[in-house]
Amino acid sequence: MEKLKILLAKGRIYESVYELLNDVGISIHLPDRTYFPVTNQEDLAFQVVKPQIVSALLAGEKADVGFSGKDWVYENGVENDVVEIMDFGFDPVRIVAAVPENVDYNSLLRKPVTIATEYQNLTKKYIEEKNINGTVFRTWGTSEGFVRDSEDSEAQILIDNTSTGSSLKANRLKIVDTLMTSSTRMYASKKAMEDPEKKQKIMELRMLFEAVMNARSKVMLEMNVAEDKFEALVKGTPSMKSPTVSPLFGGNGYAVKIAVQKKDVPNLLPKLKSLGATDIVEYELRKVMA
Numbered sequence: 001m002e003k004l005k006i007l008l009a010k011g012r013i014y015e016s017v018y019e020l021l022n023d024v025g026i027s028i029h030l031p032d033r034t035y036f037p038v039t040n041q042e043d044l045a046f047q048v049v050k051p052q053i054v055s056a057l058l059a060g061e062k063a064d065v066g067f068s069g070k071d072w073v074y075e076n077g078v079e080n081d082v083v084e085i086m087d088f089g090f091d092p093v094r095i096v097a098a099v100p101e102n103v104d105y106n107s108l109l110r111k112p113v114t115i116a117t118e119y120q121n122l123t124k125k126y127i128e129e130k131n132i133n134g135t136v137f138r139t140w141g142t143s144e145g146f147v148r149d150s151e152d153s154e155a156q157i158l159i160d161n162t163s164t165g166s167s168l169k170a171n172r173l174k175i176v177d178t179l180m181t182s183s184t185r186m187y188a189s190k191k192a193m194e195d196p197e198k199k200q201k202i203m204e205l206r207m208l209f210e211a212v213m214n215a216r217s218k219v220m221l222e223m224n225v226a227e228d229k230f231e232a233l234v235k236g237t238p239s240m241k242s243p244t245v246s247p248l249f250g251g252n253g254y255a256v257k258i259a260v261q262k263k264d265v266p267n268l269l270p271k272l273k274s275l276g277a278t279d280i281v282e283y284e285l286r287k288v289m290a
Contacts, residue, residue, distance in 0.1 A: 004044050004192070004201050007058070007066035008037070009051035013184050016090040017067045023286065024208045043201065055187060058082045064192035065202060071095050071161060071182035075119050082187045086206050088213065090184035093161040095122060097177040098168050100149035105176040108156060109133075116146035116155035119179075123159045126179055144171040211287035218288055219262050221272070222281045226253045229276030236275050238264065259285065 008014050008028075021028060028037040028046055037046040049057065052075075054068040059078035069091065073079050097115075099105050113134045117123045120136055127134045137155045139146060144167060147158040161182065162168055165175060186206065192198040225233045230253070234243060237258050244257040256277070260268060265282065272280060 002198075003042075004065060004198055005063040006044060006046050007054045007063045008046055008048045009054050009067055009069075010048055011051060012091050013051055013067055013069065014048065016088070016184060020088070020209060020212060023212045024205075052076075055082055058187055058189045061189050061191045063189065064198055065186065065188050065205070067184060067186055069093070069182045070185055071119070071122070071180065073185075073187065074180065075121050077121055081190065083190060083193050085186040085188050085202060086209060087183055087185045088209070091163070092181065092183045093163050094175075094181050095119060095159065095161050095179040096168075096175045097126070097179065098147070098158045098160070098173040098175050099156065100147065101172050101174045103149055103156075113157055114155040115157040115159055116143050117159040118143060119159055122179055126159065130177075144168065144173060147171075147173060207289070208287070211289045214288035214290070215285040217262055218259050218285055219265060219282050220257060220259050220285055221265075221268075222255065222257050222279075222283075223272060223277040224248060224253055224255055224279045225276050227251075230254050230256075233272070233275045233277060236271065238268075259288065 008017060018028065026044065027040045029039075030037040030048065035048045037048065039046055047063070051068060052072050054066040055073040055078050056076045057063050058066050059076070059081035065085075071093070073082065099108060109130075109132055111133070113132065114137050115123050115127070115132075115134050116137045116139050118139055118141065120138055123136050126132070127136075134157070137146065143158055143160050146154040147156065149172070158168075158173060159179065160168075162175070168175065186209070188202050192202060233256065234245070237243060237256075238260055246255050247253075248255055269280065
């Protein structure tokens with residue numbers, strides 16, 4: 001089989017995907033001054049590129065798989081030319097319109113405006129949809145400084161991504177509209193998905209990623225329980241399907257294992273104790289495959 005060519009986006013996406021690959025068992029090492037990580041998988045080949053162009057390269061069939069924010073897929077206008085394989089939910093952001101905090105947005109739109117943004121195409125579409133008399137001023141990151149409540153401001157409206165809105169607030173800007181939401185996702189080229197061998201490998205990767213993501217949200221609890229309290233304990237404990245139970249040596253009770261949502265543990269541990277559980281041990285899971 002020809003190697004599956006995978007694009008890794010620089011920056012925050014790279015860090016999140018690097019950790020995910022490592023948890024799956026796929027190690028990558030990026031030598032200094034290169035863009036081609038070394039991996040322990042003979043059937044995979046990686047390349048690091050800017051996040052803005054991952055989806056465009058996939059749409060142009062220059063690679064098989066890539067990790068990109070949904071925002072850049074739509075900014076590049078290739079949402080119908082790539083196949084979304086999986087949404088990891090990493091780095092969730094909103095693409096928003098913002099103006100100076102003491103400016104009335106509706107009044108602002110009654111006159112010609114300049115919109116500062118990295119997202120040229122999303123902004124042009126927004127201008128058309130909202131029937132705004134606006135022009136686009138393209139920025140190259142750190143866009144907040146171009147929008148101020150002053151006559152010499154380069155732009156009057158900002159369209160940018162935000163996760164918490166703290167940077168906007170720090171620059172005395174307020175959100176007035178949301179264009180879309182975005183997160184890091186796994187995409188494939190249509191050509192790769194039409195190749196049976198490549199498609200199989202892509203879906204195998206998805207299966208492994210899903211197993212790791214499932215494990216990250218769960219923990220395993222092990223405990224002992226006396227025979228006379230066993231039934232009440234089992235009825236009162238959640239599990240993915242049913243708990244694993246084995247008799248204790250000597251026949252005076254049972255050892256019980258359950259996989260539970262990590263977020264439920266703070267409330268669950270006191271409940272288990274009240275139901276008669278003893279010697280409770282919690283540990284992390286590596287992969288969970290349904």
